[in-house]
Amino acid sequence: MTGTPKTPTSARRIPVRAGFGDYDHTRDLWAGGVTSDMLALDADVLGSPEEIFSRFLEGGEWEAAEMSFAVAAALRGRGDDSLVVLPVFPGRSFRHGAIYVRADGPVAEPGDLAGRRVGIPVWAQTAGVQVRGLLASEYGVDLRSIEWVRAGVDTPGREEPVSLPLDPYRIESAPGATLDRLLLDAEVDAVISARPPASVERRDPRVRRLFKKHTFDEMDYARRSGVFPIMHVLVMRREFHDAHPGAAHELQRMFTEAKDRSVRRALNSVVPSYPLPWAAANAARARDLIGDDFWPYGVESNRTTIDLFLDHCADQSITPRRLGVDELFLRAPEPASA
Structure with a gap:
């Protein structure tokens, strides 16, 4: 338009x-x-x-x-x-609602993400930076302990928008996979994405948001931190x-x-x-x-x-x-x- x-x-x-x-x-x-x-x-x-x-x-x-x-x-x-x-x-x-996990998976609260495999579309996505920062600063999650898996959300082949040296983080590329499929198949324990995976959009009961009442968590965060x-x-x-x-x-x-x-x-x-x-x-x-x-x-x-x-x-x-x-x-x- x-x-x-x-x-x-x-x-x-x-x-x-x-x-x-x-x-x-x-x-x-x-x-x-x-x-x-x-x-x-x-x-x-x-x-x-x-x-x-x-x-x-x-x-x-x-x-x-x-x-x-x-x-x-x-x-x-x-x-x-x-x-x-x-x-x-x-x-x-606010991005508390941008973390997705399996309903029967091992991640029940933010601290459980330490040492897990977590899918992301790209490292330099602003929503991802915000969520990872939230996990580290609010919940004490060591981001370096996580094995990050990079893939398109619903379509394979997503690429980084800018070249970055990413040491000391462990980031694996899965160019032929999608984050949605990786999560459903238990190849990753969680997905962080601004755009909800297809399984979330169709309300697949196998997948849920980590923060079940994320809107209320976000309002509490806004009140405490002064951050939008x-x-x-x-x-x-x-x-x-x-x-x-x-x-x-x-x-x-x-x-x-x-x-x-x-x-x-x-x-x-x-x-x-x-x-x-x-x-x-x-x-x-x-x-x-x-x-x-x-x-x-x-x-x-x-x-x-x-x-x-x-x-x-x-x-x-x-x-x-x-x-x-x-x-x-x-x-x-x-x-x-x-």
Whole structure:
């Protein structure tokens, strides 16, 4: 799906092509609700994050795009300065629910994962980094004791998005297998994946989530830690940024305005904007847990979350050293939120 702002194109405005997900909090960017006197946004809106990432990194499309937080950190960690990372977070999710085990298997609680075989789609998947960090920091699981098995979730052949030296972790590739089949056949004891395996989607009784009441565990974690995990960031090509001073900050403003509009819609209980019962009540609960702006952009309002993720990246060899927040993100005046 492609959309462009409804305001007339002006010769003064800078054309900028961007690829990002089809979310309510980006809707006003391509539907014309958010416009700019500086930028003429040409948006490609896609449903698959993996497609966005590969088309931007491998296909060379767009001047700006939604990007995996782990990949952005990995590139910067190895000295790649070709992308400017903006503190705009189109994708966020708590991930207690991203660990899957066999219902009759040996893993009943997080500590049981130590010394086991655990399947992952790729090491540099942001959700995986977040889950592994959670297991290590909250439950004391030694990640080096685990034998990691890398395979596609439901289709064989998944590959790492970026080359990484992964010592001291033990990672085995299973290019002809799927994580779903490996779990069902007891070839692995658990699977960590942002995308649920097919057996979970069809409610196969042989497979379950490790955290049976993961939503409540996630809410408790949010309350205790002040962390709302970030999955994706917004990036801009360095050459475009350097050629158009101020374009990155203006794009951040536009994404922030679109998100703020979405937050207001989520809280509207008169006529719900989402085809979801109790949508406004759940938005109000999120506000109580996280704050008035429960999907915050900007560095300072996310520093605790970002700091913890960068700790995880260094611990898991995503980056060769612990990156500083200020060397990763482009700094701008903190956006005013609704």
